[in-house]
Amino acid sequence: MLTKAMTKYVQSFPLKTGYTKEIRNRYDGRLRHYATRAIQDLILLAEKLSEKQQTEIFSSANMAPLLRALFSLKSDDIEKRRKRVIGLWKVLFMSEVMSYGYGADLIGNKIMQILVRKSMDTAFEAIYHAILTDEI
Numbered sequence: 001m002l003t004k005a006m007t008k009y010v011q012s013f014p015l016k017t018g019y020t021k022e023i024r025n026r027y028d029g030r031l032r033h034y035a036t037r038a039i040q041d042l043i044l045l046a047e048k049l050s051e052k053q054q055t056e057i058f059s060s061a062n063m064a065p066l067l068r069a070l071f072s073l074k075s076d077d078i079e080k081r082r083k084r085v086i087g088l089w090k091v092l093f094m095s096e097v098m099s100y101g102y103g104a105d106l107i108g109n110k111i112m113q114i115l116v117r118k119s120m121d122t123a124f125e126a127i128y129h130a131i132l133t134d135e136i
Contacts, residue, residue: 001038006030014076 002010009019009027016024045057070088075081 001034002031006034 006027009016010031012018019027046054049057071085073081073085
């Protein structure tokens with residue numbers, strides 16, 4: 001996805017030393033474009049490939065580091081990161097998993113019934129409450 005030069009640029013974050021403002025602006029624009037395109041490509045693969053191929057590509061070994069980085073609270077602006085992470089949880093759980101039809105299909109009826117009926121652990125309950133009350 002990224003050229004060697006772009007990878008070197010990203011690894012220079014957050015300081016971005018050694019790059020002129022013009023180069024930083026150009027690289028930042030390319031990064032947004034390349035990342036958006038890569039996500040769209042992954043969506044296409046997830047929608048179209050066989051389960052066998054997806055198992056190899058979207059394995060825990062490949063996905064866990066991405067998810068850890070995506071949901072990490074390490075940030076130079078923790079408030080913005082917190083809102084973005086909770087927003088992602090909101091999309092994932094409220095719009096997808098917690099919608100009974102989809103969630104039941106995805107994780108099975110019995111597990112879905114437990115999630116819907118039983119109280120969740122304290123951390124998830126706090127996130128769930130923040131989502132429902134829009135306190136994010």
